[in-house]
Amino acid sequence: MIKYIGSKRTLVGDLVRLLGAFPEFKSAIDLFSGTSRVGHALKGAGFQVFSNDYNAYAHSLATCYVQADLEEVESNARRLLTELNGLPGKPGYFTETFCIRSRFFQPHNGERVDAIREEIERKSLDPVLKHVVLVSLMEAADRVDSTCGLQMAYVKKWAKRSYNDIALRFPKVLPRVKHGPCRAVQMDARAAARELVADIAYLDPPYNQHSYLGNYHIWESLILWDKPEVYGVACKRIDVRERKSDFNSKPRHTAAFRETFRALDCPLIVVSFNNEGYQTREEMESLLSERGPVFVVSRDFKRYVGAQIGIYNPSGDRVGDVTHLRNKEFIYLVPTERGVQIPGLVDKLHEITRGTSHVPAPTLFEHDRVENVSTSNGLIRDTDELRQRILNLLAVEGPSSVSQIQEALDLSGYHVRLHLGALAADGVVLKSSYGKTTQYEVAAKRSTEAAHNGASQEARRSDQSADDDRARSVAELIIAKPGLRAEQIRHALALASADCSEVLKQLLATGQLTKTGQRRGTQYWPNVPMKATDEDPPHEPKPATDVEQLSIEF
Numbered sequence: 001m002i003k004y005i006g007s008k009r010t011l012v013g014d015l016v017r018l019l020g021a022f023p024e025f026k027s028a029i030d031l032f033s034g035t036s037r038v039g040h041a042l043k044g045a046g047f048q049v050f051s052n053d054y055n056a057y058a059h060s061l062a063t064c065y066v067q068a069d070l071e072e073v074e075s076n077a078r079r080l081l082t083e084l085n086g087l088p089g090k091p092g093y094f095t096e097t098f099c100i101r102s103r104f105f106q107p108h109n110g111e112r113v114d115a116i117r118e119e120i121e122r123k124s125l126d127p128v129l130k131h132v133v134l135v136s137l138m139e140a141a142d143r144v145d146s147t148c149g150l151q152m153a154y155v156k157k158w159a160k161r162s163y164n165d166i167a168l169r170f171p172k173v174l175p176r177v178k179h180g181p182c183r184a185v186q187m188d189a190r191a192a193a194r195e196l197v198a199d200i201a202y203l204d205p206p207y208n209q210h211s212y213l214g215n216y217h218i219w220e221s222l223i224l225w226d227k228p229e230v231y232g233v234a235c236k237r238i239d240v241r242e243r244k245s246d247f248n249s250k251p252r253h254t255a256a257f258r259e260t261f262r263a264l265d266c267p268l269i270v271v272s273f274n275n276e277g278y279q280t281r282e283e284m285e286s287l288l289s290e291r292g293p294v295f296v297v298s299r300d301f302k303r304y305v306g307a308q309i310g311i312y313n314p315s316g317d318r319v320g321d322v323t324h325l326r327n328k329e330f331i332y333l334v335p336t337e338r339g340v341q342i343p344g345l346v347d348k349l350h351e352i353t354r355g356t357s358h359v360p361a362p363t364l365f366e367h368d369r370v371e372n373v374s375t376s377n378g379l380i381r382d383t384d385e386l387r388q389r390i391l392n393l394l395a396v397e398g399p400s401s402v403s404q405i406q407e408a409l410d411l412s413g414y415h416v417r418l419h420l421g422a423l424a425a426d427g428v429v430l431k432s433s434y435g436k437t438t439q440y441e442v443a444a445k446r447s448t449e450a451a452h453n454g455a456s457q458e459a460r461r462s463d464q465s466a467d468d469d470r471a472r473s474v475a476e477l478i479i480a481k482p483g484l485r486a487e488q489i490r491h492a493l494a495l496a497s498a499d500c501s502e503v504l505k506q507l508l509a510t511g512q513l514t515k516t517g518q519r520r521g522t523q524y525w526p527n528v529p530m531k532a533t534d535e536d537p538p539h540e541p542k543p544a545t546d547v548e549q550l551s552i553e554f
């Protein structure tokens with residue numbers, strides 16, 4: 001696989017083991033696929049995978065590693081690669097641009113790239129086969145480049161590997177999976193999130209200003225073979241200046257992420273997050289908690305090679321300083337509105353959290369933290385309710401510190417900061433410093449309204465309305481999934497056992513539910529005429545995955 005910043009090389013084994021712990025899930029979307037390591041490993045674990053990335057080189061990688069099936073392409077690809085490996089070099093656009101005007105590759109290799117790429121273009125190949133061969137060429141060139149892994153600069157003295165001769169190898173294409181064809185698409189993540197549907201969505205967006213197109217412009221030109229005009233010392237494609245991603249823009253990143261996240265129709269959303277990005281951990285968790293309880297695995301990482309050794313410009317001067325060598329990476333798991341209704345799913349995440357699950361994944365994170373960071377049940381209702389309670393308190397009490405709010409509302413400091421952060425980001429709350437204390441108050445435009453509602457609403461928020469909410473959720477759940485047992489209802493809605501039995505009693509007494517069976521086997525049914533449903537039959541469980549077989553050597 002190519003050298004790639006933000007690639008999940010070290011994380012992919014653990015991630016796939018973790019997801020393999022949910023045998024009810026058969027399909028997964030890799031929404032920002034990059035090298036396609038994650039999609040490749042998920043396909044290797046038996047998932048039907050849909051990969052998306054907005055860059056052409058990443059789409060090529062995804063077509064090769066996710067969409068192509070070994071049975072279909074292997075013999076033709078191997079024959080072609082042997083033929084292409086025998087071609088003599090012939091200088092052209094690639095040699096001129098990346099070996100003479102810049103020094104990313106030695107000319108003897110540039111000439112071979114030119115000859116091979118022209119020949120691939122000349123043959124009218126089946127598109128999937130063409131991507132497999134192009135990936136082989138991209139990876140062969142990557143093995144003999146003279147960079148630190150980014151194409152914004154090349155190293156001053158030729159890298160040792162650049163003296164080697166370029167050689168095409170057959171990429172590790174995987175056999176087809178039984179759950180259906182895997183697909184690679186090339187769209188903006190927001191559009192892909194609206195289009196693609198699967199059991200799991202994995203999101204690994206860019207988290208800072210560094211554009212992937214700018215950092216991998218040579219691969220984009222090699223794949224598109226449009227021989228574009230270039231600019232600057234690194235000979236970047238001219239369209240690097242226009243083809244920007246909102247995920248690389250500080251003012252637009254969060255809105256783009258939110259739109260993507262909200263559009264996804266998947267029971268489980270998994271998000272990779274890095275503490276060096278635009279969003280703080282609190283902001284991310286607050287956003288994620290809109291769709292369900294939030295679970296997180298966190299781990300320490302070595303930073304990418306440029307950060308380890310510094311970055312140098314073409315004259316050999318250091319242009320980037322090393323600030324720190326490690327950063328923290330988080331994997332968030334969010335069972336969504338559909339996910340919390342799958343019996344046992346939230347339960348399993350709690351077990352993983354507590355380390356009592358038979359799932360092997362947590363043992364692999366032995367030095368890492370696995371925890372549930374959501375509010376009481378993490379559903380949007382609770383997030384809204386908590387934020388409203390904080391606003392009401394501020395309206396009544398005036399400027400207050402985190403510890404005052406914490407004490408008054410009996411919340412953890414972490415959760416108070418989490419919600420204050422979100423309220424401040426929405427401009428509803430203002431942060432100010434009084435001496436050494438930081439205090440929060442309702443922003444002027446909201447204060448009149450909040451003050452009006454504040455005291456009385458807080459007082460009026462009775463147990464009755466919480467009971468009503470719970471009863472409505474339980475009734476809706478049982479209509480959607482008739483025949484659930486109390487334990488399943490409790491877990492699906494993250495209810496306390498006493499609350500759950502109270503609500504069930506109430507719904508039985510008011511004739512909204514009926515029950516069959518006794519004690520632990522008691523099942524609850526809606527007391528309304530049932531509509532015929534064209535819902536899919538329940539997922540067939542996948543055979544348990546042998547996790548050891550999942551580690552894939554790249």
Ligand SMILES: C[S@@+](CC[C@H](N)C(=O)[O-])C[C@H]1O[C@@H](n2cnc3c(N)ncnc32)[C@H](O)[C@@H]1O
Nearest residue numbers: 006007008032034035054188189204206212245
């Ligand atoms: C952190 S990298 C993903 C790395 C990947 N998980 C891997 O292991 O190789 C982020 C990816 O998002 C892609 N990207 C950036 N903006 C995008 C957008 N608006 N829509 C879709 N993909 C985008 C980039 O091309 C890049 O490959």
